[in-house]
Amino acid sequence: MLKPPPGVKIAIIDWTDLECPACANAFPLVHVAMNKYKIPLVHYDFLIPGHVWSPQAAVFARYLQDKVSAELATEYRREVFASQSRISSPDDLNNFTKQFFSAHGKEMPFVVDPTGQLKREVEADRDLGLKMGLTHTPTIFVVTRKHWIDVADVMQIDTAIAQAQAEVAREGTPAPHK
Numbered sequence: 001m002l003k004p005p006p007g008v009k010i011a012i013i014d015w016t017d018l019e020c021p022a023c024a025n026a027f028p029l030v031h032v033a034m035n036k037y038k039i040p041l042v043h044y045d046f047l048i049p050g051h052v053w054s055p056q057a058a059v060f061a062r063y064l065q066d067k068v069s070a071e072l073a074t075e076y077r078r079e080v081f082a083s084q085s086r087i088s089s090p091d092d093l094n095n096f097t098k099q100f101f102s103a104h105g106k107e108m109p110f111v112v113d114p115t116g117q118l119k120r121e122v123e124a125d126r127d128l129g130l131k132m133g134l135t136h137t138p139t140i141f142v143v144t145r146k147h148w149i150d151v152a153d154v155m156q157i158d159t160a161i162a163q164a165q166a167e168v169a170r171e172g173t174p175a176p177h178k
Contacts, residue, residue: 001132002141002148010039010164012157013148015046015129015139016077018061019054024081026138026154031074033157037165044125046137053093055122060097062118068106076100144168 004011012034016023034041045058057080065073079100080087087093101108113119129139140151142160144167149160 001128002143003145004143005040005042008040009144009168010037010161011042011143012039012161013042013044013141013143015044015125015134015137017046017048017051017054017137018057018077018080019051019084019087020048020137021084022136023138024084026140027078027081029154029157030138030140031078033161037161039161044129045122046129046134046139047122047126048137053087053090055119056090057087057093057097058122059113059118060093062121063109063112066118066121072104072106075104144171146171 002013012030014026014030016027030041033039045062047055047058061073061076061080064076076097080096083096087096098108138154140154140157142149142151142157142164144164147167149163151157151160
């Protein structure tokens with residue numbers, strides 16, 4: 001499960017909740033690292049029980065990712081994290097999301113998830129995290145094909161990536177001839 005996408009040697013995998021302040025703090029650091037090292041991010045939603053608006057925010061982000069563009073979904077997540085202090089209810093979230101769509105030249109559909117498919121995808125992310133034993137957000141891993149590093153402190157993400165790069169470099173070095 002904790003492997004980079006096909007054709008990629010190193011990736012960052014994270015589970016976040018859009019209502020989580022720690023996730024809001026980690027988000028820009030993860031994105032700086034992925035851009036700096038040119039490695040992909042595999043994102044999963046991990047909903048925290050008791051967060052009243054994050055399940056709907058995750059569905060909105062999933063809609064943007066699946067139906068519009070991954071870049072706009074990332075921007076939505078970025079802006080939600082930055083605006084957490086102004087979003088305290090599902091109504092606040094809906095108003096925020098309508099403004100986001102409008103500001104990006106998009107029209108928010110009257111019903112974003114008519115079949116419930118996006119909600120099921122978000123719940124599947126959460127269920128995968130629970131199956132893996134995750135207990136908190138953000139949960140961040142730097143992964144190679146052979147191993148993973150749990151980044152418990154996002155300030156250590158550069159160190160974890162350096163370790164992964166060293167591992168990948170060792171794998172690519174041929175064994176000495178005897």
